[in-house]
Amino acid sequence: MTNSSFVLFLHISAILMLCISFSSAAVEEDRKTYIAYMGSLPGGDYIPTSHHFSLLQALLKQSSVENYLIRSYTRSFNGFAAKLTEEEAKKLASFKGVVSVFPNQVYHLQTTRSWDFMGFNQTAKRNATAESNVIIGVIDSGIWPESDSFSDEGFGPPPKKWKGSCNGGQNFTCNNKLIGARVYTTDSARDTLGHGSHTASTAAGNHIQNASFYGLAEGTARGGVPSARIAAYKVCDDKVCTSENVLAAFDDAIADGVDLLTASLGATVATELYYESVAIGSFHASEKGILVMQSAGNSGPLPQSVGSVTPWLLSVAASTTDRFFIDKVVLGNGKTLTGLSVNSFSLNGTKVPLVYGLQASTVCNESSARSCISGCLNRSLVKNKIVLCDDMDGLDEAHDAGALGSILPAVSTRSLQQTSFLNVSLVVPLPALALSTDDFDSLKSYQNSTKQAIAELLKSETIEDSSAPVVAKFSSRGPNILLPDILKPDISAPGVDILAAFSPVAPPSTTATDERRVKYNIISGTSMSCPHVAAVAAYVKTFHPDWSPSAIKSALMTTAFPMDPSKNPDADFSYGSGHVNPVKAINPGLVYDNVEGDNVRLLCSSGYSEEKIRLISGTNSSCPKNSTKTLPRDFNYPTLTTLVKAGDSFTVSFQRTVTNVGVATSTYNATISSNFDLEVGVIPQVLSFKTLWEKKSFNVTVKGKALGEMSMASASLTWSDGIHNVRSPIVIHTYLAATRVV
Ligand SMILES: *[C@@H]1O[C@H](CO)[C@@H](O)[C@H](O)[C@H]1NC(C)=O
Ligand SMILES: *[C@@H]1O[C@H](CO)[C@@H](O)[C@H](O)[C@H]1NC(C)=O
Ligand SMILES: *[C@@H]1O[C@H](CO)[C@@H](O)[C@H](O)[C@H]1NC(C)=O
Ligand SMILES: *[C@@H]1O[C@H](CO)[C@@H](O)[C@H](O)[C@H]1NC(C)=O
Ligand SMILES: *[C@@H]1O[C@H](CO)[C@@H](O)[C@H](O)[C@H]1NC(C)=O
Ligand SMILES: *[C@@H]1O[C@H](CO)[C@@H](O)[C@H](O)[C@H]1NC(C)=O
Ligand SMILES: *[C@@H]1O[C@H](CO)[C@@H](O)[C@H](O)[C@H]1NC(C)=O
Ligand SMILES: *[C@@H]1O[C@H](CO)[C@@H](O)[C@H](O)[C@H]1NC(C)=O
Ligand SMILES: *[C@@H]1O[C@H](CO)[C@@H](O)[C@H](O)[C@H]1NC(C)=O
Ligand SMILES: *[C@@H]1O[C@H](CO)[C@@H](O)[C@H](O)[C@H]1NC(C)=O
Numbered sequence: 013m014t015n016s017s018f019v020l021f022l023h024i025s026a027i028l029m030l031c032i033s034f035s036s037a038a039v040e041e042d043r044k045t046y047i048a049y050m051g052s053l054p055g056g057d058y059i060p061t062s063h064h065f066s067l068l069q070a071l072l073k074q075s076s077v078e079n080y081l082i083r084s085y086t087r088s089f090n091g092f093a094a095k096l097t098e099e100e101a102k103k104l105a106s107f108k109g110v111v112s113v114f115p116n117q118v119y120h121l122q123t124t125r126s127w128d129f130m131g132f133n134q135t136a137k138r139n140a141t142a143e144s145n146v147i148i149g150v151i152d153s154g155i156w157p158e159s160d161s162f163s164d165e166g167f168g169p170p171p172k173k174w175k176g177s178c179n180g181g182q183n184f185t186c187n188n189k190l191i192g193a194r195v196y197t198t199d200s201a202r203d204t205l206g207h208g209s210h211t212a213s214t215a216a217g218n219h220i221q222n223a224s225f226y227g228l229a230e231g232t233a234r235g236g237v238p239s240a241r242i243a244a245y246k247v248c249d250d251k252v253c254t255s256e257n258v259l260a261a262f263d264d265a266i267a268d269g270v271d272l273l274t275a276s277l278g279a280t281v282a283t284e285l286y287y288e289s290v291a292i293g294s295f296h297a298s299e300k301g302i303l304v305m306q307s308a309g310n311s312g313p314l315p316q317s318v319g320s321v322t323p324w325l326l327s328v329a330a331s332t333t334d335r336f337f338i339d340k341v342v343l344g345n346g347k348t349l350t351g352l353s354v355n356s357f358s359l360n361g362t363k364v365p366l367v368y369g370l371q372a373s374t375v376c377n378e379s380s381a382r383s384c385i386s387g388c389l390n391r392s393l394v395k396n397k398i399v400l401c402d403d404m405d406g407l408d409e410a411h412d413a414g415a416l417g418s419i420l421p422a423v424s425t426r427s428l429q430q431t432s433f434l435n436v437s438l439v440v441p442l443p444a445l446a447l448s449t450d451d452f453d454s455l456k457s458y459q460n461s462t463k464q465a466i467a468e469l470l471k472s473e474t475i476e477d478s479s480a481p482v483v484a485k486f487s488s489r490g491p492n493i494l495l496p497d498i499l500k501p502d503i504s505a506p507g508v509d510i511l512a513a514f515s516p517v518a519p520p521s522t523t524a525t526d527e528r529r530v531k532y533n534i535i536s537g538t539s540m541s542c543p544h545v546a547a548v549a550a551y552v553k554t555f556h557p558d559w560s561p562s563a564i565k566s567a568l569m570t571t572a573f574p575m576d577p578s579k580n581p582d583a584d585f586s587y588g589s590g591h592v593n594p595v596k597a598i599n600p601g602l603v604y605d606n607v608e609g610d611n612v613r614l615l616c617s618s619g620y621s622e623e624k625i626r627l628i629s630g631t632n633s634s635c636p637k638n639s640t641k642t643l644p645r646d647f648n649y650p651t652l653t654t655l656v657k658a659g660d661s662f663t664v665s666f667q668r669t670v671t672n673v674g675v676a677t678s679t680y681n682a683t684i685s686s687n688f689d690l691e692v693g694v695i696p697q698v699l700s701f702k703t704l705w706e707k708k709s710f711n712v713t714v715k716g717k718a719l720g721e722m723s724m725a726s727a728s729l730t731w732s733d734g735i736h737n738v739r740s741p742i743v744i745h746t747y748l749a750a751t752r753v754v
């Protein structure tokens with residue numbers, strides 16, 4: 013509630029700054045940016061911008077509407093953004109040709125050992141020629157063009173198919189690696205946050221030897237497809253990414269000729285498909301052969317927290333790698349406590365006094381002082397000391413008050429979303445670490461009971477985490493609240509403590525006053541896992557340039573490493589089809605390919621109005637009649653999921669079609685595995701192929717006993733010819749869907 017009004021405030025203030033020329037201030041203050049989505053571009057001599065003007069003229073009943081039109085989407089699909097009142101927005105939604113009108117929304121950015129961890133080492137089979145022909149579009153906070161990760165040494169000219177340009181603003185130069193840039197914010201495409209440089213380099217950064225964060229995680233930083241080209245689309249300024257900008261980036265990127273798009277951002281909550289820029293943009297991208305990856309979101313671990321719910325894109329969860337950062341504190345009594353942080357500082361073997369926030373505050377009340385709330389700590393009382401604060405949020409204050417170090421419990425009074433980040437080692441702006449509450453309490457009692465309590469904070473070290481990969485707590489969970497028969501997230505990839513390129517003007521920690529500047533930084537989030545999957549998709553594309561987005565997506569999903577449900581209590585809802593496996597993904601054997609019209613049939617079966625579907629798809633295809641109507645769960649997806657009624661036993665069936673992309677003459681057998689009491693039948697049980705690209709259909713029937721409310725049962729189906737294992741999770745659940753706006 014407070015969050016959304018804050019967002020609203022940002023919008024209104026931004027708009028007011030731009031629109032100083034208005035006369036009737038009262039009405040103008042009520043205007044906000046709305047996006048009118050109008051589906052596919054009609055062919056012929058249709059001129060989208062003049063249509064947009066005439067719609068606005070009719071709506072506002074005046075001829076000069078230039079001040080109200082913010083931007084037109086005209087290159088890859090049809091629509092515009094305009095400043096409207098709520099009334100006008102409602103009215104516009106009823107105009108002929110308009111699919112939807114929705115308010116501009118704030119999207120959130122959701123951060124290399126990771127490739128080796130996946131078995132994708134530097135000796136992996138590659139086709140450098142084909143790889144250098146792949147263009148990855150990165151929709152993010154811009155890019156730092158001078159980073160070594162984006163140097164074009166050894167690169168030839170951009171691929172001929174490239175139709176984009178370098179419009180990065182002043183003092184922004186592209187090269188043969190970073191072949192394009194566009195900016196939708198008021199500044200330049202230069203990345204001042206670090207996020208966009210990090211994601212772009214994770215996907216396609218050069219091999220950089222000896223990269224590290226102050227010696228931590230030292231090694232070769234590299235993107236998954238280092239020979240691929242990058243086009244950066246900057247949709248976020250320092251703080252805010254808006255859906256209006258995101259839609260514009262899709263409009264351009266599709267027309268520019270990118271091969272794949274990666275978007276490590278999104279709405280925090282699932283939003284109806286044609287009221288959401290990533291869903292709209294990725295629909296048109298997919299229809300033009302471009303696969304889109306999106307981060308699942310950082311709103312875990314509650315069920316149905318996944319914000320990326322769109323069926324035609326790949327939604328990526330974040331998991332750990334086998335490298336884990338820990339930090340230690342050695343107490344004066346010789347005891348050592350281990351906690352979490354990426355601490356680049358060393359106290360050089362000196363133990364310093366400990367002081368509790370309560371004793372170091374002269375101006376705040378007791379509870380604020382204990383937590384080191386902003387402004388509470390007294391500089392002279394924390395100088396040359398390690399301050400103990402009862403809340404992680406005290407870290408910034410400890411830094412700003414000039415403490416030598418800080419120790420905090422992994423507890424935060426901030427939002428739930430941030431709380432789930434407490435289990436991750438984050439970069440700290442001063443020597444600091446987060447302890448478990450038990451360890452923190454024992455530290456506090458040492459401090460309180462010892463006359464000269466002292467301690468030393470050590471620089472972080474990396475340890476091997478044999479439990480990896482485990483889905484991070486912050487990673488958003490399924491099921492899909494919008495389309496409960498489409499499993500989300502789709503796949504998991506490394507997203508915890510990832511080292512990659514950074515902006516040399518941004519603080520490496522989340523503390524704004526951290527004055528350090530780095531070229532490489534360690535960050536965590538589904539934002540970081542998303543470009544890993546984009547790179548693998550690009551890698552698959554280098555071997556199969558003619559594969560459709562759904563075929564590539566299927567290849568990634570059916571070859572994913574199965575993850576361990578005993579380590580991931582939310583099982584398939586946390587990792588989807590499993591952990592991405594680059595080496596296997598190029599040779600999946602069979603793919604669940606979508607044929608033309610499948611996306612439209614899914615919209616039809618999901619209850620969207622036929623008139624709107626025609627506008628969206630730009631075809632006259634109407635929805636199938638009732639009798640032949642397919643069900644959403646029959647959408648040819650690489651996972652099989654459906655919602656059933658709680659408390660009733662069930663029998664559900666799924667129809668699927670696979671395409672042979674492995675060996676021309678091959679025979680696949682179906683195998684089912686399940687830890688649940690599910691009876692799964694596959695008809696037929698054997699699929700025999702004679703040629704490549706041959707298609708075979710089969711049905712899967714799942715019977716089970718009644719499930720409780722908000723619960724799930726899962727199994728998996730694997731088609732195997734002895735070489736390829738084509739695995740699909742089967743998930744039956746009872747989580748109700750949100751009310752739809754179709
Ligand atoms: C590289 O990966 C391949 C395939 O995963 C593996 O067979 C090989 O042993 C690895 N090489 C090294 C040096 O780790
Ligand atoms: C590499 O890719 C190029 C372009 O797609 C193709 O012509 C060539 O045959 C491939 N080389 C190998 C060794 O597969
Ligand atoms: C361009 O940007 C780079 C990186 O911030 C900076 O070093 C350089 O001075 C800038 N040049 C101009 C002319 O502003
Ligand atoms: C990397 O750093 C190590 C020592 O820190 C040095 O010995 C080595 O030469 C460096 N390698 C490169 C390629 O810079
Ligand atoms: C520890 O030594 C390093 C390198 O000499 C120095 O930069 C740093 O300031 C020292 N830290 C403290 C707390 O004295
Ligand atoms: C900070 O603490 C010192 C020592 O107790 C005290 O003299 C000083 O007034 C305090 N400063 C503030 C701003 O409270
Ligand atoms: C302490 O101060 C904070 C901040 O001024 C305030 O929000 C809080 O209610 C106070 N707590 C008590 C127990 O007085
Ligand atoms: C944090 O993660 C570790 C390792 O993955 C796990 O053992 C621990 O239980 C987690 N703690 C919390 C509070 O989730
Ligand atoms: C220190 O310990 C004493 C005795 O156990 C207790 O009364 C007091 O509240 C403690 N002080 C702090 C700051 O926790
Ligand atoms: C269409 O199908 C639905 C559900 O299968 C059914 O309830 C409805 O009566 C059917 N309508 C017509 C016109 O056949």
Ligand SMILES: *[C@@H]1O[C@H](CO)[C@@H](O)[C@H](O)[C@H]1NC(C)=O
Binds near residue numbers: 710
């Ligand atoms: C699958 O089930 C559908 C609906 O019952 C049926 O029309 C179709 O023939 C079945 N396909 C196979 C391969 O058995």
Ligand SMILES: *[C@@H]1O[C@H](CO)[C@@H](O)[C@H](O)[C@H]1NC(C)=O
Binds near residue numbers: 679681732734
């Ligand atoms: C498939 O099943 C047949 C009959 O059960 C068996 O002979 C064959 O070895 C199986 N093939 C594979 C690849 O498992």
